[in-house]
Amino acid sequence: MAPTVGFAGLGAMGGGMAKNLVKEGFEVTGYDVYQPLVDSFVEAGGKAAKTPKEAASNADFFVSMVANAAQNASLLLDGPDAVIHGLGKGKTFILCSTCPPAFLPELRKRLDEEAQRPDIKLLDCPVSGGTIRAANGTLSIFSSGPDADLDNAKEVLECMSGNLYRMGEISQGTKTKTVHQLLAATNIISASEAMGLAATVGLNTQAVMEHVNKSSGASFMFENRAPHMIKNDWHPYSALGIILKDAGIVTEAARKEAFPVPLASAAEQEYLRGVQAGFLRDDDAKLVQLYLPRDKGDLVATSASADIKMNSNYQISKDTINDLLSGIHLAASVEGMAFCKKLGVDSKIMYEIISKAAGWNAMFTTSLSDLLEKDTWTLAESAHAKEVGAKLAEAVEKCNQIKYPCPMATAALQQFFFAAK
Secondary structure: OOOEEEEEOOOHHHHHHHHHHHHOOOEEEEEOOOHHHHHHHHHOOOEEOOOHHHHHOOOOEEEEOOOOHHHHHHHHHOOOOOHHHOOOOOOEEEEOOOOOOOHHHHHHHHHHHHOOOOOOEEEEOOEEOHHHHHHHOOEEEEEEOOHHHHHHOHHHHHHHEEEEEEOOOOOHHHHHHHHHHHHHHHHHHHHHHHHHHHHHOOOOHHHHHHHHHOOOOOEHHHHHHHHHHHOOOOOOOOEHHHHHHHHHHHHHHHHHOOOOOHHHHHHHHHHHHHHHOOOOOOEHHHHHHHHOOOOOOOHHHHHHHOOOOOOEEOOEEHHHHHHHHHHHHHHHHHHHHHHHHHHOOOHHHHHHHHHHOOOOEHHHHHHOHHHHHHOOOOHHHOOOHHHHHHHHHHHHHHHHHOOOOOHHHHHHHHHHHHHHO
C-alpha cells in the first residue's frame, strides 16, 4: 500500500507535483486557499480538504509547496486549523518550497518547544525544474534531514523527482537551492538584457535565439524564456514574484555570511525595477520590456521577422549577444560556486546539480572544471577569464556607444576587472 499524502500549495508547481502523486497511485488530499486550484486537483483524482488540519489528518506525509517561509510557518503551526493539529504522531512534514536557510532550524525549534511536537519529522527538500518536470515527476530535489527520516520518505520523494540528492543535515537542502537560485536569478534577467539588445539594434531575434542556444552563451533560462519574448507571451508560467523572492533569499543569506554576491544583487535590483513597472504577476520574461522603448514593448516579437541577412548593426551582431551572455554567465558561475563553498555545500555535488538543473549555463559546464579540481573559486584562477572578459568588455563598450542599458553585463565586467588586478 502506498503511503497517504497531504498536500498544500496547488499552484503551478505544487499542483503538478500533487497530480503526479495521484497519477502514480498515492492517495493525496490537497489544500489551497484558491478554490479553482482545488477543483482542478479533484478533477485529476485528488481529494479536497477545507483546512490544512483536514488535509493532514490521515496523512503519513504532508508536502508543502506554499509560497514562502511565513506561509509555511502559518500552515504548520498557527491557529486551530494548522497542520500540527491533524498530523499524527511520528508523521513527516516535507517542506519543498524555497525558504531562507535560517528558516529550517527555526521551524524545527518551534515544533519542538512552542508546539511540543518533537515527534513530527521535518525534512528540508526544496525542488527545482519548472512546471513540466513537476507534472512529470522529474524534478531535482535537494533533500536534507536525518538519514532515517529521509529513508522513510524515499518512496514519496522518488515519485516527485528525476534527480534526488541527499545533501546532509537540515537546512543543507535549502542552502543548495539558494546557490542554485543565484545562477537561475542571474540567468533569467540576462536573457532579457540580451534579447532586448538584439531587438534594439534590429537583429532578427529568432536567429539570435537559435545562435545563442548553440553557443557558449546558452542557458536553460535563455532557451526557456526567449521564446516567450518572441511570442509576446506574458502568461505567468513563472511569475516575476517567484524569482524576486528567490533572489532576495540569496542576497539575504549572503549578507548574513558577509559574503559579496554582486551579480545576484544586480539581478535583484532589476527584478525590483520590474515590480515598479507593474510586472509582478506577469511571466518574468516580460522584464525584457525594461530594456525597450516604452512604446515598443513587443519589439522582440516584431523583430523575429527582421531581415535575417543583416548580420550586424551598430557593430552589434549575434556574436556580440553571445559574448555578452558568456561573460555574465562565467562571472555568475564563479560567484555561485564561491558562495557554495562559503555555505559549506559540497562543491562537486553542487557542480553536478547545476549541470542538470534549471540554473545551468554553457559556461558553467565548459569553463569551471579547472576550478572544480582545486575548489578555488575566483575569476583570477580561471583559464578562460582573460578571453571571455575581453569579449565582454567589447560588448559593453558597444552598448555604451548606443546608450543601451546593460546592468548585468556591467556588473560582470567589474568582476573581471577586479580579477585582473
